[in-house]
Each structure stands twice: as C-alpha cells, then as structure tokens.
Amino acid sequence: MPPSDPDSSFGLFTTVYEVAIMRITIMSKQEKGKRARVLKELQGRKDHPTAEELYLSLRKKGEAISLATVYRALRSLAAEGRVTTLPLAPAERFDPTTRPHYHFHCQKCNRVFDLDLPYKPELDRAIERLGFSVHHHTLVFHGLCPACQKRRNHGESSA
Numbered sequence: 311m312p313p314s315d316p317d318s319s320f321g322l323f324t325t326v327y328e329v330a331i332m333r334i335t336i337m338s339k340q341e342k343g344k345r346a347r348v349l350k351e352l353q354g355r356k357d358h359p360t361a362e363e364l365y366l367s368l369r370k371k372g373e374a375i376s377l378a379t380v381y382r383a384l385r386s387l388a389a390e391g392r393v394t395t396l397p398l399a400p401a402e403r404f405d406p407t408t409r410p411h412y413h414f415h416c417q418k419c420n421r422v423f424d425l426d427l428p429y430k431p432e433l434d435r436a437i438e439r440l441g442f443s444v445h446h447h448t449l450v451f452h453g454l455c456p457a458c459q460k461r462r463n464h465g466e467s468s469a
Contacts, residue, residue, distance in 0.1 A: 344375055348383040349392060349406075358396055358403040358413070358422035396422060398450065410446055416455035418462075423455065 351368055352359070359367070365380040384404055387393040394405040398415055403422055405413075410429040415422050434444040454462065 344379050345383040345386055347373060347375070348380055349387055352384075352393060352404060353406045355406065356424065358405050360401040360403055362401070364404070396448075396450070398422065412449045412451070414451045414453070414455065416458055417452055418454055418458035421455060422450075425451070 347368065348364060351364055351371075357363075361381050361384055362377065364384070365375065365377045368375050368380070384393060384395075388395050388404075391408060394408050396403040396405055396413060400420075405422075405424075407424060412425040412427050412429070413422050414425055433447055437444050437447075
C-alpha cells in the first residue's frame with residue numbers, strides 16, 4: 311500500500327537508490343579485484359596464453375572466477391593499453407608486453423614467441439604515404455620453432 315505522505319516515498323526511493331549504488335560499487339570493486347588477479351597471472355608469462363589458459367591457471371590456484379570474467383577482464387585491460395591482444399588462429403592470445411615488438415607463431419606446436427627485433431616505425435610511415443593513418447603495426451612470422459624443427463628433422467632421419 312503506498313504511503314499517504316508523498317515525502318515518505320522519497321525516503322524509500324533514496325534508500326533503494328543508495329542500496330543500488332552500494333551494490334554497483336561492491337560489484338565494481340570485485341571486478342577490479344578479479345581484473346587485477348587476471349593481470350597478475352598474465353604478467354611475467356612469455357607463453358602468450360589464451361583466455362581459457364589463463365582461466366584454467368587461475369582456477370588451478372583456487373581462484374573463484376568464471377571464463378566470462380577472464381574474457382571481460384582481458385578486454386578491459388586491452389582497452390586500457392595494459393595488455394596486447396594477438397588475434398591468432400585458433401584462439402586470440404594475450405601478451406603482457408605492451409611496447410611495440412614482433413612475434414613468431416609456430417604452426418606445429420602453436421606456441422608464440424617474442425622476437426627481440428627492432429620495431430620499424432618506417433613501415434608506419436610507408437603506409438601513411440599511401441593515405442592511411444597508422445596507429446601502430448603488428449608483425450607475426452609463421453613457421454616452425456627450433457624445437458619443432460628438431461623433432462621434424464629427428465623424425466625424418468629415423469625413418
């Protein structure tokens with residue numbers, strides 16, 4: 311039954327509003343905490359994991375986190391420029407190194423390696439001369455890593 315005094319309903323609205331704001335604030339803090347845990351898990355890794363690999367790693371450590379939350383956290387971190395995304399088949403990979411650098415993707419074992427090669431900003435300028443506006447570029451080499459080459463060569467010589 312609605313209150314007879316119109317001012318008393320405003321008090322209820324404020325209370326409901328304040329509760330909603332508190333819940334949003336708590337959820338936001340929880341998301342930030344989970345995002346920080348995802349970032350911490352990614353930092354220091356050189357394997358350029360997928361979201362699913364990060365999720366499994368976090369779960370193995372006892373984290374109560376969903377795969378959807380890991381994806382949201384990674385998207386948010388990428389939008390903030392705190393991680394780099396590598397759109398490689400069959401799954402997007404994530405890199406904690408945000409400075410411009412190149413990668414090598416092994417087509418046999420699917421590993422991704424950072425390459426210690428100088429970044430070539432002149433490539434950006436060459437594309438800009440064609441009329442495009444370049445923010446940055448990525449370069450991924452594809453082939454066989456040394457370990458897969460060795461396995462392949464060993465397999466060929468033992469046949």
